[in-house]
Amino acid sequence: MPTEPRLQAARERGRKGGRRPKLTPDQRSEIIGMLKEGRPxxxxxxxxxxxxxxxxxxxxxxxxxxxxxxLSVGRFRSDVRTGPIR
Structure with a gap:
């Protein structure tokens, strides 16, 4: 069976295809908030x-x-402790 009919059949069953996101929408908004706070x-x-x-x-x-x-969110901020997070 060619690929296109299989994709169409999967769509009809409610499948989307593609990779699942690593982060949830809540995690993404939390990341944006942390960046706004100035965390590296x-x-x-x-x-x-x-x-x-x-x-x-x-x-x-x-x-x-x-x-x-x-500009305030970067890898080379002098006021941020470096090293592993504990």
Missing amino acids: AAEIARLFRVHRATVGRHRRRGQNSRSLNV
Whole structure:
């Protein structure tokens, strides 16, 4: 059976396809809030067990609010303790 009919049959059964999101909508909004507070992306990534790039993607998606100051959220902030979170 060719692929297209199988995809159509799956859609009729309510299937969508694609990878499930790693983070829930609540987790995504919490990440945006933490970024607004000025917490470093690397620290947030460790807390949620995702890659730093994932946090960066959510930062860009959350920038529509204009209240997030990207310049204050960076990897090289001197006032943030480095090392593992305990």
